Amino acid sequence: MTGSAWLDLFLAIVGGAIRVGTPFLFVSLGECLTEKSGRINLGLEGVLVFSAMAGFGAAYLSGSPWLGVLAAAGSGALLGLLHGLVCSLPRVSDIATGIALMLLGTGLAFYLGKPLIQPQAPQIPSIPLGAWSASQQVQSALSINALFPLGVLMALGLAWGLKHTRWGLVLRMVGDSSDAARALGTSVTAVRVAATAAGGCIAGLGGASLSLYYPGSWNEGLSSGQGLIAVALVIFARWSPIRCLGAALLFGGAGAIGPALQSVGVSGGYYLFNAMPYALTLAILVATCSPRQSLRGAPMELGVSR
Amino acid sequence: MSTATTAWREHAESVLLPVLALLGALLLFGAWVAFGGVSPVDTWVLLFRGAFGDSFSIQNSLQRAAPLMLTALAVALPARAGLIVIGGEGALVLGALGCAALPYGLPGLSGMWGCALVLAAGAACGAAWLGLAGALRQWRGVNETISSLLLGYIAIAVFKHLVEGPLRDPGSLNKPSTLALNESLRIASLPGLDVHWGLVWGVAASLAAAVWLSFTTSGFAVRVVGGNARAARLVGLPTNRLILLACALGGACAGLAGAIEVAAVHTAANASVIAGLGYTGILVAFVARHNPWMVPPVALLFGGFGAAGSLLQRRLGLPDASVLVLQGFAFMLILGSEALRGRLLPAARAPAARATPHVQEVTA
Numbered sequence: 292m293t294g295s296a297w298l299d300l301f302l303a304i305v306g307g308a309i310r311v312g313t314p315f316l317f318v319s320l321g322e323c324l325t326e327k328s329g330r331i332n333l334g335l336e337g338v339l340v341f342s343a344m345a346g347f348g349a350a351y352l353s354g355s356p357w358l359g360v361l362a363a364a365g366s367g368a369l370l371g372l373l374h375g376l377v378c379s380l381p382r383v384s385d386i387a388t389g390i391a392l393m394l395l396g397t398g399l400a401f402y403l404g405k406p407l408i409q410p411q412a413p414q415i416p417s418i419p420l421g422a423w424s425a426s427q428q429v430q431s432a433l434s435i436n437a438l439f440p441l442g443v444l445m446a447l448g449l450a451w452g453l454k455h456t457r458w459g460l461v462l463r464m465v466g467d468s469s470d471a472a473r474a475l476g477t478s479v480t481a482v483r484v485a486a487t488a489a490g491g492c493i494a495g496l497g498g499a500s501l502s503l504y505y506p507g508s509w510n511e512g513l514s515s516g517q518g519l520i521a522v523a524l525v526i527f528a529r530w531s532p533i534r535c536l537g538a539a540l541l542f543g544g545a546g547a548i549g550p551a552l553q554s555v556g557v558s559g560g561y562y563l564f565n566a567m568p569y570a571l572t573l574a575i576l577v578a579t580c581s582p583r584q585s586l587r588g589a590p591m592e593l594g595v596s597r
Numbered sequence: 598m599s600t601a602t603t604a605w606r607e608h609a610e611s612v613l614l615p616v617l618a619l620l621g622a623l624l625l626f627g628a629w630v631a632f633g634g635v636s637p638v639d640t641w642v643l644l645f646r647g648a649f650g651d652s653f654s655i656q657n658s659l660q661r662a663a664p665l666m667l668t669a670l671a672v673a674l675p676a677r678a679g680l681i682v683i684g685g686e687g688a689l690v691l692g693a694l695g696c697a698a699l700p701y702g703l704p705g706l707s708g709m710w711g712c713a714l715v716l717a718a719g720a721a722c723g724a725a726w727l728g729l730a731g732a733l734r735q736w737r738g739v740n741e742t743i744s745s746l747l748l749g750y751i752a753i754a755v756f757k758h759l760v761e762g763p764l765r766d767p768g769s770l771n772k773p774s775t776l777a778l779n780e781s782l783r784i785a786s787l788p789g790l791d792v793h794w795g796l797v798w799g800v801a802a803s804l805a806a807a808v809w810l811s812f813t814t815s816g817f818a819v820r821v822v823g824g825n826a827r828a829a830r831l832v833g834l835p836t837n838r839l840i841l842l843a844c845a846l847g848g849a850c851a852g853l854a855g856a857i858e859v860a861a862v863h864t865a866a867n868a869s870v871i872a873g874l875g876y877t878g879i880l881v882a883f884v885a886r887h888n889p890w891m892v893p894p895v896a897l898l899f900g901g902f903g904a905a906g907s908l909l910q911r912r913l914g915l916p917d918a919s920v921l922v923l924q925g926f927a928f929m930l931i932l933g934s935e936a937l938r939g940r941l942l943p944a945a946r947a948p949a950a951r952a953t954p955h956v957q958e959v960t961a
Contacts, residue, residue: 333742377929380936386681386742388932390879395925401918516750523743562761566754569747573739576747582738 300555306432307547308540309439313504314339314514316442316539317497318521319528320449323535325371325490326525327453328483329466329592332374333389335494336518337396342367342498344404347509351412356503359412360438363499364492370396371491375484393518407509415504436504438496442536445493449532462486466590494518516569523572527579529588542568606942613941615884618934619898622927629922635913647908648901654908656791662893662900663792664689666799667854668878669885669892670806671727671847675741676887677810678843679823682730684745685851686875687752688723692852693859694756695722697775697866698764700782707781715782716856723852724845726752731844735837741844753871760866774867784861793861795854800893802850807889819843851875877903880928899924 318335325332332338345366350359374392378385418440421433453459465472465482472479497517502509524542528534549564579586623644627637648658671685696719700706706714730745761773784794810816822829822839830836855870863869881899885891906920 373929377933380933382935382938383932384681387883388929390681390683390742391883391925391928391932394876394880394921394928398918398921398923398925402916402922405916405918516746519743519746523747559762560758562754562758566751569750569754573744573747573751576739576744577733577737580738580740582736 296555300551302429302432303551303554304544304547306434307551308544309435310504310543311546312539312541312543313436313439313442313500314497314517315521315524315542316439316446316536317500318494318518319524319535319539320442320445320532321367321371321490321492321494321497322521322525323490323528323530323532324449324462324493325487326530326593327466327590328462328486329469329479329590330375330378330385330483330487331389331522331593332371332392332487332490333386333519333522334370334374334392334396335389335491335521336514336516337393337400338367338370338491338494339396339498339501339518340514341370341396341400342495343502343513344400344407344498344509346495346499347412347502348404348407350503351407351410354413356413356415359503360415360496360499363502364495367495367498368488368492371494372484372488374491375487378487379480379484401511404509404511408511411508412503414507415500417504436500438500438504442496442539446532446536453532463590466592469592494521515565520568520572523576526586526589527572527575529586530590531588542571545571610938610941611886614934614937615886615931617941618930619884619927621930621934622923625926625930626919626923629926630913630915630919633915635915639913640909640915643908643912644902644905647905648898653791654901654904657904658897658901659792659796660900661903662896663795663799664854664858664874665878665881665896665900666803666892667850667857668875669881669896670802670878670889671723671851671854671875672879672882673885673887673889673892674806674847674850675727675731675840675844676882677823678819678840679826680731680734680840680844681742682727682745682844682847683742683879684727684730684749684752684875685847685878686871686873687745687749688726688848688851689855689858689875690749690756690871691722691726691752692719692855693863693866693870694759694775694855695719695852696856696859697778698759700776700779701764707779711779712782712784712860715778715860716853719856719859720849720853723855724849727848727851728841728845731841735840749875756866756871757868760868764866766865769865769867772867772869774863774865777865778860782860783864784857793857795857795861798853798857799896802853803889803892806846806850806892810889815839815842851878854878877924880924880931883928884931 318339322332322335342363346359346363349362350356370392374388377383377388415437417434418437419434421430424430453463461477461482465479469479501513524538528538545567548567549561552564553561623641627640630640631637647654649655668685668689671688672683675682696715699715699718726748727745730741730748733739733744734741760775764775765773766776786793810820818834819839822834822836826836858870859866877899881892881896885895902920902923906917909915909919910917
């Protein structure tokens with residue numbers, strides 16, 4: 292490859308990191324919030340698919356992409372609420388319920404989304420951050436989803452809120468010691484249900500950025516496990532919203548390597564490159580987990596960090 | 598007398614709860630289709646007719662139940678050892694790949710022994726895959742639920758890479774496939790039926806797993822590990838080995854399911870193998886409460902729903918995802934119904950609930 296081909300490849304990966312990373316960012320922030328309350332939502336994959344469908348449908352029917360974004364966030368919150376409520380029943384495991392939510396969310400989305408496969412919906416506008424450059428590649432790489440800055444703000448806001456507000460303190464307390472929370476008269480169940488619903492709402496924004504920006508249509512193969520990877524991403528980010536941002540970009544970049552290589556004419560191993568994010572996730576889990584102690588930064592009540 | 602009554606009540610509940618949850622799921626599904634203007638009664642009638650209405654649909658249900666039994670065991674066996682492994686889909690896909698790939702290396706394979714060998718290759722691939730999830734959990738502390746799902750995605754990528762690349766039959770134009778299995782390596786139908794021998798494999802594996810867990814020392818040890826891993830370590834059980842064994846056996850079942858799909862249905866490994874059988878198997882295992890004795894009947898029920906799906910599509914114009922929705926409702930309600938355990942039959946609860954004070958879980 293020549294020098295300019297390398298540059299094109301690099302730009303394609305950077306652009307892809309933001310484009311592919313945006314859904315990752317929202318889903319991982321949602322998961323991070325939920326897990327901070329001491330509960331895991333393995334079903335964000337279902338939330339993501341369902342909210343992508345709902346957002347696309349609402350945008351198609353109303354003609355406004357922003358109403359679609361609202362619908363996606365709302366439906367994500369509803370599914371999150373369902374997960375939160377079912378997990379609050381005695382003897383119900385949150386991991387198993389997450390698997391059920393994954394199945395239910397995708398099932399409902401495929402059922403309701405059948406008539407949405409053909410039509411085109413209005414898209415979320417993009418912000419041309421690369422307008423200063425004359426190069427076509429730079430412009431297209433830096434033309435970013437309008438939801439991405441929102442996600443960055445949300446990561447910063449969550450990090451600040453968890454540390455400096457009363458709500459954040461209560462949330463962390465419930466996640467670290469439900470006994471302490473109970474002793475202080477806080478309703479553990481209410482906080483966890485609220486955190487799960489809010490997490491679903493944020494993940495719903497990720498769904499909207501899948502169907503209303505990239506790849507920009509609704510079909511049944513839209514999500515390829517982003518919701519699930521988010522769970523691992525949060526572990527990688529050690530439950531810090533800021534690090535979630537970095538992790539999402541890293542994973543977006545890994546996911547963009549395959550298409551980027553293809554765009555410069557390297558097509559061998561297409562599927563293997565597409566599986567990069569999963570392999571990377573697994574490698575990170577293997578490298579960071581330890582059988583002897585729970586992870587640093589993990590909420591103490593969380594079952595998954597054993 | 599009281600212990601006998603309690604035991605009886607527990608048994609009654611463990612049958613009643615799933616049955617009620619499934620009925621609830623059917624009701625909810627009826628309400629769901631009614632929203633779309635479809636008659637729920639027609640839907641229920643068609644569900645039943647499509648699943649068990651005549652001999653054709655019964656055979657269709659049995660055919661679909663066969664791989665579900667095996668993929669359900671891939672969840673149930675590790676679950677009895679205390680692990681929630683849900684990577685059955687990946688193990689199945691690799692099993693299919695292993696089965697289809699073996700004749701590339703050993704071109705002379707044929708006959709019954711050849712068939713046994715390709716099935717064994719499939720089972721071995723599945724066992725290695727889920728065994729890996731178990732090993733990562735025991736030696737590296739990686740959560741097995743997440744790792745097994747990730748391994749599933751990786752398995753599907755490897756499958757597609759090999760089937761569309763190095764192992765591709767140049768003759769398969771529209772649908773990339775491996776070379777078809779030699780005629781003598783394929784699995785035939787059961788005599789007089791339109792159901793292949795995979796059904797026998799599924800039932801036999803379920804029974805073998807049930808006997809293993811209920812009546813053998815190592816099976817009992819696995820259940821002890823699943824009940825309380827710390828206690829198991831304290832009494833000197835080889836926890837790691839037992840967990841690995843349960844995972845590998847589960848993976849072998851799912852791999853066998855994939856191999857049977859290739860040898861009996863598709864004749865070559867191609868994208869048709871990736872049909873979500875592993876995911877439905879998770880549901881079957883949870884409804885059966887990870888009890889291998891219960892796996893065949895539950896698999897038959899969900900195989901029946903799957904068989905009825907196309908009928909719903911043709912007669913009522915419902916989307917093909919209807920079955921997924923029904924499964925989702927059933928899964929949620931099955932899990933939610935656990936909350937009613939001990940309360941369904943009122944007299945059963947008091948003594949047990951009183952005897953144990955509220956103890957918080959001590960550090961794991």
